[in-house]
Amino acid sequence: MKIKIMAIAVALGLALGQVAGFKDAVAADVRALRDSPVSAPDKAPDVYKVQDGVKHERAYRQQPPLVPHATEKYEIDLKVNQCLRCHEWPYSDQEKAPKISDLHYIDRNGVRQDTVNGNRYFCTQCHVSQVDAKPLVENKFQPAVTGR
Ligand code: HEC
Ligand code: HEC
Structure with missing residues (x-):
């Protein structure tokens, strides 16, 4: 029983760690498609x-x-x-x-x-x-x- 709980805790810890790592990686790479500040009007869409x-x-x-x-x-x-x-x-x-x-x-x-x-x-x-x-x-x- 104890071993089972330990295993679940370790798996959970790994999963959370991965999510956090993934979030950091995404934050570093992602660039908004909008290139003007939110308060400024949008530029006209391309034709x-x-x-x-x-x-x-x-x-x-x-x-x-x-x-x-x-x-x-x-x-x-x-x-x-x-x-x-x-x-x-x-x-x-x-x-x-x-x-x-x-x-x-x-x-x-x-x-x-x-x-x-x-x-x-x-x-x-x-x-x-x-x-x-x-x-x-x-x-x-x-x-x-x-x-x-
Ligand atoms: C919900 C999505 C959807 C809607 C709405 C839709 N279609 Fe399609 N259509 C498809 C898909 C998926 C295919 C490719 C698979 C197939 O042949 O059904 C296709 C294929 C076609 C083809 C190619 C047929 C061939 O044999 O090469 C034509 C022409 C076409 N649609 C015309 C239309 C027209 C005109 C309308 C409106 C009346 C329309 N479609 C509405 C999804 C849609
Ligand atoms: C005046 C006639 C006409 C009207 C109106 C028309 N089409 Fe077409 N459509 C064609 C012809 C002709 C082709 C084939 C042209 C070619 O292969 O270059 C075509 C090709 C297509 C294809 C490609 C099918 C394939 O198998 O690759 C789709 C999808 C399509 N039309 C959807 C539409 C939709 C959606 C509308 C309305 C918004 C529309 N068409 C209105 C004449 C028409």
Whole structure:
């Protein structure tokens, strides 16, 4: 019993020590993304150029593909969804736009519907235009590769 308590105490001590060490390391490295003091107004956000026609690869299998065209003029609200006039079948054939995949028609109970389901109606919640933005912080991100 005594040994058990000792073991737990040692494990706890180690864990706490690690958390403290980790916190110090993070504090030394982390820099706020905001470069002006909190009391000063934000500087205007950068304006990025949409990368039209370029096709960015997906970084992992489940990633919603990036949009290879501008989207800010397409209205999405209760009455209209202008994305659908090109991406919904049969318009997708006429517009030569990729058809929305069947997963967009499945409701939260797994039942297939005939129209785009509410959980995928607001397209720009998941799909954003490709822009020439630089990474916010330097990083070594590598796309996931299957079979590794
Ligand atoms: C006028 C027709 C039109 C409208 C409206 C439109 N798109 Fe597109 N979209 C296209 C075409 C054409 C392509 C293929 C372009 C290419 O591959 O360069 C495309 C490509 C895409 C892709 C890439 C699919 C893939 O498999 O890589 C996504 C995602 C997308 N659009 C989302 C949207 C969203 C979200 C909206 C609304 C905000 C929208 N589109 C509105 C015509 C349209
Ligand atoms: C909840 C997130 C989500 C929303 C909302 C959403 N999508 Fe997607 N979309 C995805 C994901 C994830 C994929 C990739 C997997 C797949 O094919 O379903 C995808 C794939 C696509 C593709 C490529 C299909 C293919 O076969 O290459 C198109 C085009 C597309 N979506 C258009 C749209 C449009 C238009 C809307 C709005 C009506 C929309 N999406 C709403 C997540 C979303």
